[in-house]
Amino acid sequence: MFIILTVTGLRQAIVKAIPNNLKAGIGAGIGLFIAFLGLKNAGIMVSDSATLLGLGDMTSAPVILAIVGLIVTAVLMYKNVKGSILIGMAITTVLAWITKVAPGPAGIVAWPNLGAWSSEALFKLSGFKTLGILGVVEVVFAFFFVDMFDTIGTLVGVAKRSNMLDKDGNLPKIDKAMLADAIGTCFGAAAGTPTVTTYVESASGVAAGGKTGLTALTVAVCFLVFGLFFSPIVAAVPGFATAPALIIVGVLMMQSIKDVDWSDFSEALPTFAAISFMPFTFSISNGIAFSFIFYSLVKLLSGKGKEVHWLMYVLSLAFVLKFVFL
Numbered sequence: 001m002f003i004i005l006t007v008t009g010l011r012q013a014i015v016k017a018i019p020n021n022l023k024a025g026i027g028a029g030i031g032l033f034i035a036f037l038g039l040k041n042a043g044i045m046v047s048d049s050a051t052l053l054g055l056g057d058m059t060s061a062p063v064i065l066a067i068v069g070l071i072v073t074a075v076l077m078y079k080n081v082k083g084s085i086l087i088g089m090a091i092t093t094v095l096a097w098i099t100k101v102a103p104g105p106a107g108i109v110a111w112p113n114l115g116a117w118s119s120e121a122l123f124k125l126s127g128f129k130t131l132g133i134l135g136v137v138e139v140v141f142a143f144f145f146v147d148m149f150d151t152i153g154t155l156v157g158v159a160k161r162s163n164m165l166d167k168d169g170n171l172p173k174i175d176k177a178m179l180a181d182a183i184g185t186c187f188g189a190a191a192g193t194p195t196v197t198t199y200v201e202s203a204s205g206v207a208a209g210g211k212t213g214l215t216a217l218t219v220a221v222c223f224l225v226f227g228l229f230f231s232p233i234v235a236a237v238p239g240f241a242t243a244p245a246l247i248i249v250g251v252l253m254m255q256s257i258k259d260v261d262w263s264d265f266s267e268a269l270p271t272f273a274a275i276s277f278m279p280f281t282f283s284i285s286n287g288i289a290f291s292f293i294f295y296s297l298v299k300l301l302s303g304k305g306k307e308v309h310w311l312m313y314v315l316s317l318a319f320v321l322k323f324v325f326l
Contacts, residue, residue, distance in 0.1 A: 001144050002182035011178045015152055017309035020169040022291055024259040025271035027157035029278035029287045030200050031253025036279040038246030041239040042066035061101040062240040065092055069244035077248060085204055085245045092241040105236035112228045121192025142326045145319075149285040151181050151198045153278075160256045162206040200284065203249045266302050270295035289319040 005011050018026075039045040043063045048054030056063055073088030081087065096102035131139065155178075159171045166172060181198050188196030205215050226234055257275070262268045270291045278287030296316040299308045 001140070002148065002185050003179070005148070006175065006178040006182045009175065011148065011152065011182075012175050014311060014315065015156060015174055016170050017311040017315075018152075018156065018169075019267070019295065021260050021267040021271050022274055022295060023156050023160055023165070023169050024256045025274035025291065026153050026284075026288065027160035027256035028254050028260075029275040030153060030157035030203070030284060031161075031250045031256070032275060033250075033278040033282075033284065033287075034200055034203065034253060035247050035250025036282075038243040038250060041246065042070075042243035043240060044243075061099065062096075062238070065096055065099075065101060066240040066243045068092065068095065069241060070247055073244045073248050083208065085208060085248060088244050088248075089237070089241050092244060093237050096238050096241060097236070102238040102241075103236065105232040107232040109229055110231050112231070117192070123190055124192060125190070138326065142322075145322050145326070146283070146285045147185060147195065147197055149288045150283075151178070153284040153288050154198045154200050154202065155181075157200070157253060157256070158202050158206055160259075161203060161253050162211065201246075201249075203253055204245055207249050207252045266295075266298045266304060269298055289322070292316045293319055 036045070043056040043060060044058075044066065046054055046056040058064075069088050069092030072091055073084055076084030076087055093102075097104040155171060155174065156165075159165050164171060171177070177198075184196035188194070205219060210216075260268070260271050262271075273294050274287045274291035276287075277290045278284050281287070292312055293316045296308055296312050299305055
């Protein structure tokens with residue numbers, strides 16, 4: 001479904017149908033969502049039975065180290081130090097190892113067990129046996145909606161942050177990015193790995209100055225080398241050490257909020273929905289869904305229905321049906 005919709009140009013058409021205010025809101029919403037994840041991983045924000053969310057233990061060692069890492073990274077960013085986010089993560093991780101807050105790496109090099117992966121996960125497609133045909137169809141449609149709009153939101157948000165959108169708010173050559181994402185999603189699923197798709201963490205590459213495909217290729221090679229052969233070191237990096245990077249990237253992504261026209265409430269409410277629903281519902285797809293629905297309904301009932309692209313109406317209806325039946 002991903003590949004078919006991409007090749008036929010429907011996914012690209014969806015991106016073009018999104019109004020510029022919503023695109024800016026999607027970028028800001030992703031920033032807030034990323035920062036939310038960072039605060040959660042750092043232990044600064046925790047669940048609370050009375051208020052849903054609350055402040056964590058600010059005297060705990062992980063929280064203190066996360067805050068130290070955040071300050072160090074922010075100072076490096078201010079001084080325009082190359083690789084400041086990575087340096088901040090490294091300093092936080094080493095401090096955690098030295099202070100015994102987190103265990104150090106069990107080793108340096110570890111050979112991957114590709115045999116176990118190929119025998120247990122590669123092309124097994126066991127879902128048909130456990131769920132049945134109808135169960136698989138329902139799961140496929142549910143993930144299809146989430147993954148497609150997560151990808152669209154991430155592409156729009158990251159492209160907005162990197163100033164890659166043209167004067168009309170569209171991303172040139174987006175069809176190639178979509179096709180790469182579609183093929184990766186299908187192959188990754190068949191190979192038995194976590195979903196290979198466009199991730200919001202891509203914003204960290206943009207924050208570091210990445211502008212071309214060379215950035216992605218470099219990251220891919222590093223993932224291949226470190227993920228396969230230096231996994232003990234990667235596994236020893238604690239979650240609170242990566243939290244400052246997420247918070248910093250969230251700050252950078254939030255900058256797109258300045259491009260929103262808040263004077264028109266028919267634009268302001270849907271844009272606010274995109275910004276707020278992403279972190280509050282823990283889903284980029286949900287943020288896009290509610291922003292689309294609010295945009296279509298408010299414009300239509302305000303007598304501005306002709307300003308809305310017909311695809312927005314179709315997608316809004318599709319999201320409503322998704323919430324009802326899936």
